[in-house]
Amino acid sequence: MTVHIPNCAVSAAAEMTQRPVRRESGQREVFCGLTGIVWLHRKIQDAFFLVVGSRTCAHLIQSAAGVMIFAEPRFATAIMEEKDLAGLTDANDELDRIVTQLIARRPDIRLLFLVGSCPSEVIKLDLSRAALRLSQRLLPGVRVLQYSGSGIETTFTQGEDACLASLVPTLPRARTSEDTLMVVGALADVVEDQFTRMFEALGIGPVRFLPSRDSLSMPGVGPSTKFLLAQPFLADTARALEERGATRIAAPFPLGVDGTTAWLWAAAQAFGISRGVFDAVTQTSRDRAERALSRYRDELGGRSIFLFPDSQLEIPLARFLSRELGMKLAEVGTPYLHREHMAEELRLLPGDVAITEGQDVDLQLDRCRAAKPDIALCGLGLANPLEAEGITTKWSIELVFTPIQGFEQAADLAELFARPLLRRSRLVA
Amino acid sequence: MQLTVWTYEGPPHVGAMRIATGMQGLHYVLHAPQGDTYADLLFTMIERRDRRPPVTYTTFAARDLGGDTAELFKNAARNAYDRFQPQAMIVGASCTGSLIQDDPGGLARALNLPIPVVTVDLPAYQRKENWGAAETFYQLVRALAGPSAPPPGTPRVRTAGRRPSCNLLGATALGFRHRDDVTEITALLGRLGIDINVAAPMGATPADLARLGDADFNVVLYPEIAGQAASWLQRIFGQPFSKTVPIGVTATRNFIAEVAHMAGVDPAPALNASSSRLPWYSRSVDSTYLTGKRVFIFGDATHAVAAARIASDELGFKVVGLGTYAREFGREIREAAKLYDVEPLITDDYLEVEAQVAKLQPELVLGTQMERHIAKRLGIPCAVISAPVHVQDFPARYAPQMGFEGANVIFDTWVHPLMMGLEEHLLAMFKDDFEFQDGALPSHLGRGHAAPPAEAPVVAAAAVAPQPASESAAVWGAEAEKELHKIPFFVRGKARRNTERFANENGVTTITVETLYDAKAHYARS
Numbered sequence: 010m011t012v013h014i015p016n017c018a019v020s021a022a023a024e025m026t027q028r029p030v031r032r033e034s035g036q037r038e039v040f041c042g043l044t045g046i047v048w049l050h051r052k053i054q055d056a057f058f059l060v061v062g063s064r065t066c067a068h069l070i071q072s073a074a075g076v077m078i079f080a081e082p083r084f085a086t087a088i089m090e091e092k093d094l095a096g097l098t099d100a101n102d103e104l105d106r107i108v109t110q111l112i113a114r115r116p117d118i119r120l121l122f123l124v125g126s127c128p129s130e131v132i133k134l135d136l137s138r139a140a141l142r143l144s145q146r147l148l149p150g151v152r153v154l155q156y157s158g159s160g161i162e163t164t165f166t167q168g169e170d171a172c173l174a175s176l177v178p179t180l181p182r183a184r185t186s187e188d189t190l191m192v193v194g195a196l197a198d199v200v201e202d203q204f205t206r207m208f209e210a211l212g213i214g215p216v217r218f219l220p221s222r223d224s225l226s227m228p229g230v231g232p233s234t235k236f237l238l239a240q241p242f243l244a245d246t247a248r249a250l251e252e253r254g255a256t257r258i259a260a261p262f263p264l265g266v267d268g269t270t271a272w273l274w275a276a277a278q279a280f281g282i283s284r285g286v287f288d289a290v291t292q293t294s295r296d297r298a299e300r301a302l303s304r305y306r307d308e309l310g311g312r313s314i315f316l317f318p319d320s321q322l323e324i325p326l327a328r329f330l331s332r333e334l335g336m337k338l339a340e341v342g343t344p345y346l347h348r349e350h351m352a353e354e355l356r357l358l359p360g361d362v363a364i365t366e367g368q369d370v371d372l373q374l375d376r377c378r379a380a381k382p383d384i385a386l387c388g389l390g391l392a393n394p395l396e397a398e399g400i401t402t403k404w405s406i407e408l409v410f411t412p413i414q415g416f417e418q419a420a421d422l423a424e425l426f427a428r429p430l431l432r433r434s435r436l437v438a
Numbered sequence: 439m440q441l442t443v444w445t446y447e448g449p450p451h452v453g454a455m456r457i458a459t460g461m462q463g464l465h466y467v468l469h470a471p472q473g474d475t476y477a478d479l480l481f482t483m484i485e486r487r488d489r490r491p492p493v494t495y496t497t498f499a500a501r502d503l504g505g506d507t508a509e510l511f512k513n514a515a516r517n518a519y520d521r522f523q524p525q526a527m528i529v530g531a532s533c534t535g536s537l538i539q540d541d542p543g544g545l546a547r548a549l550n551l552p553i554p555v556v557t558v559d560l561p562a563y564q565r566k567e568n569w570g571a572a573e574t575f576y577q578l579v580r581a582l583a584g585p586s587a588p589p590p591g592t593p594r595v596r597t598a599g600r601r602p603s604c605n606l607l608g609a610t611a612l613g614f615r616h617r618d619d620v621t622e623i624t625a626l627l628g629r630l631g632i633d634i635n636v637a638a639p640m641g642a643t644p645a646d647l648a649r650l651g652d653a654d655f656n657v658v659l660y661p662e663i664a665g666q667a668a669s670w671l672q673r674i675f676g677q678p679f680s681k682t683v684p685i686g687v688t689a690t691r692n693f694i695a696e697v698a699h700m701a702g703v704d705p706a707p708a709l710n711a712s713s714s715r716l717p718w719y720s721r722s723v724d725s726t727y728l729t730g731k732r733v734f735i736f737g738d739a740t741h742a743v744a745a746a747r748i749a750s751d752e753l754g755f756k757v758v759g760l761g762t763y764a765r766e767f768g769r770e771i772r773e774a775a776k777l778y779d780v781e782p783l784i785t786d787d788y789l790e791v792e793a794q795v796a797k798l799q800p801e802l803v804l805g806t807q808m809e810r811h812i813a814k815r816l817g818i819p820c821a822v823i824s825a826p827v828h829v830q831d832f833p834a835r836y837a838p839q840m841g842f843e844g845a846n847v848i849f850d851t852w853v854h855p856l857m858m859g860l861e862e863h864l865l866a867m868f869k870d871d872f873e874f875q876d877g878a879l880p881s882h883l884g885r886g887h888a889a890p891p892a893e894a895p896v897v898a899a900a901a902v903a904p905q906p907a908s909e910s911a912a913v914w915g916a917e918a919e920k921e922l923h924k925i926p927f928f929v930r931g932k933a934r935r936n937t938e939r940f941a942n943e944n945g946v947t948t949i950t951v952e953t954l955y956d957a958k959a960h961y962a963r964s
Binding site for chain 2: 035036037038039040041042043044061063064065067068069071072073082085086087088089090091093094100103104106107110111127128130131132159160161162164371388389390391392393394396397
């Protein structure tokens with residue numbers, strides 16, 4: 010088996026400038042950053058997310074949370090009313106009252122996020138001061154942080170970025186002078202455990218994850234911290250970590266066999282692990298993942314895909330689908346393109362791929378119809394309408410709710426794209 | 439500010455979207471920030487519509503706020519007109535859009551589009567979804583039917599020899615069973631010899647709304663949506679409108695009498711020709727065990743009031759709680775609550791509803807999607823009678839709530855979650871069966887027989903709702919506690935509370951088996 014391992018040490022800046030990227034503005038069919046709460050509240054188990062916003066915000070989260078709303082959620086909305094818009098001092102008193110009410114109801118909460126929304130940002134409600142004030146009152150029992158998940162500032166997964174970035178200044182200072190590895194980005198527990206075992210076998214460590222599963226065990230950070238982004242949408246979090254002295258290990262993202270290999274290899278190199286050791290540790294998993302993946306190559310090879318912007322996962326996904334499954338890329342849309350973090354990915358993408366940053370949804374739909382892709386990756390607002398037009402779709406939100414990173418999930422990731430095509434071929438009525 | 443875990447209604451612009459999406463040839467240009475397009479998936483996923491809602495959002499971002507958001511709106515409106523060529527357009531702002539005060543109405547007028555453009559002003563920080571739908575429909579009806587209004591005081595004359603006709607008002611996109619209710623009532627009116635002039639908003643075009651005045655009278659299916667428009671039509675066109683909502687057998691019969699009277703036709707054929715199976719099913723001996731089942735009802739006012747009448751008069755349940763989240767319709771609920779001698783609950787606070795259900799310990803909850811959470815947590819059977827609802831309540835099969843077939847659907851739906859009669863008896867007689875245990879889910883529901891965690895419902899609920907203060911200082915003796923567990927699971931909560939109340943009122947400090955039976959005798963069939 011041959012796997013191309015990119016040399017991540019070489020800057021890709023020169024190639025980047027060659028690649029044309031269409032920048033589009035107009036109507037965007039995307040979620041706002043509040044949606045991140047839907048998975049973050051499950052990842053950080055003693056955290057509560059209080060959105061300060063309107064009824065629209067409350068309605069959005071409960072619509073996005075779908076059937077999960079049957080469970081006891083660790084999120085709620087402080088809905089602003091007419092009287093809150095009148096004067097800012099009132100709003101602060103109101104917020105204090107609501108938080109007090111909330112903490113009394115949920116004494117198990119140790120970390121409270123005040124989450125800004127479009128209305129709270131537009132009226133310039135100062136949530137950072139509110140968080141400071143409330144922290145002073147509630148510490149040591151509860152720490153209060155704030156970030157914005159507003160649509161005017163964040164798109165979908167950027168809500169996680171804003172949340173994690175707000176955590177970084179509160180992380181303890183790393184005590185050791187030895188190099189430590191931090192993996193950044195909320196991952197499914199099963200994926201986190203697999204990576205932990207893999208790094209341990211490679212002799213890299215200690216390895217810590219941001220966010221951790223509870224607020225009291227968040228990793229330390231300092232100049233000895235090297236961090237590896239597990240998700241492509243963490244620009245602010247990376248910057249905040251760098252401000253605390255940590256160093257980013259540049260790598261593609263751990264999607265597919267190639268992506269995971271290159272991601273792990275980047276860490277291995279940063280920790281001085283030899284190629285021989287790396288191969289010895291990873292080869293079994295790589296072979297197994299390759300075998301699992303090969304079945305999907307027949308189903309997906311040669312098929313074309315059109316990716317609408319949603320999560321910033323689109324470029325790594327396109328790289329995986331084209332390189333490892335032989336799919337053809339009609340257009341790769343992304344809500345936001347972080348050129349530095351995406352450099353390694355872009356180098357692995359075929360040179361002639363049309364990349365679009367931003368969106369004008371009507372024009373993009375026209376292009377999609379003209380391209381007649383075999384499958385389109387898109388949000389739930391577009392999926393059924395496109396299906397009704399005869400275009401098979403894969404709805405994109407599932408990609409942030411499903412374990413897709415790492416070797417063991419490579420075939421699962423392929424399966425997510427193969428299933429709608431199989432289904433379309435199977436249904437006769 | 440209001441702490442909100444779940445909200446019963448969306449913001450008012452979602453109501454406006456329900457009107458626009460239900461209609462055809464109408465486009466909605468909404469000044470809203472990036473992200474508000476989430477509302478599209480209510481229609482494409484929950485209602486499974488096969489096309490995008492006819493809504494163009496400006497989706498402004500933070501960087502646009504420094505620039506010209508008004509220009510952004512004008513571009514969006516102009517592009518929407520060019521691309522979709524609607525017969526009419528509505529323009530407005532979402533909650534954030536209204537804060538930046540760009541005046542969508544004025545901007546749209548400045549574009550001079552060759553179609554009617556209706557401005558809907560929705561106070562997002564005061565009002566909610568149903569109000570937004572009602573207001574939007576009213577403004578549309580005014581703007582589109584208004585031009586053909588007769589001079590004030592013109593008497594209504596019916597053209598001789600023409601069949602009577604009516605408009606069917608209120609059905610929208612994302613309405614609970616609106617699709618099938620319209621079919622059912624259209625057929626029923628057809629049997630009375632009444633034609634439908636326009637059914638709106640769902641299925642109607644702006645041109646259809648312009649013809650509303652041609653009908654002899656209006657049928658208001660959903661007062662929450664169409665009440666305001668119907669009042670206006672009565673005032674301007676002299677069209678009377680129906681007040682009875684035909685949910686339930688009695689209500690359907692009253693409705694037939696009411697519309698037959700307005701149309702000047704004989705109600706007898708419709709009353710005799712078709713009827714529901716509900717009355718016979720409910721009279722058959724298999725239903726005897728339904729008598730006096732304690733039911734809690736919550737939803738929009740129309741569905742809640744109808745459900746209470748059916749529960750009490752047509753199924754023989756006992757209504758122990760009745761409420762609505764629609765403050766605009768509080769009066770209807772207060773009046774109905776008097777009939778059943780219960781305290782009306784008018785609140786949009788989910789936690790308050792939960793506390794009330796926990797306190798009343800009903801045997802069945804009839805409510806919305808939100809009451810399903812509550813009932814699930816408390817281990818109480820539940821059926822959905824009202825929006826908000828999730829995807830499973832937009833079924834593929836024919837499933838009206840209105841008319842005679844609606845009553846059939848209701849009988850099946852409400853009885854289904856209850857334990858079937860024989861099983862209920864057997865559980866009371868033999869408590870230690872290894873499969874059919876105490877507190878097990880009804881075995882016809884098939885999900886194994888594991889007991890739900892409902893024996894301590896209030897403890898589970900305490901996470902969000904403060905536990906209602908214990909009514910009693912009395913402690914349970916071990917024997918009495920054991921005896922309590924011999925009482926069938928679904929009425930045990932009520933028995934515990936009654937016994938404690940009885941002990942409290944009679945100064946009993948330790949509850950014995952005797953106290954338990956004293957209380958039972960005291961509260962018997964009261």
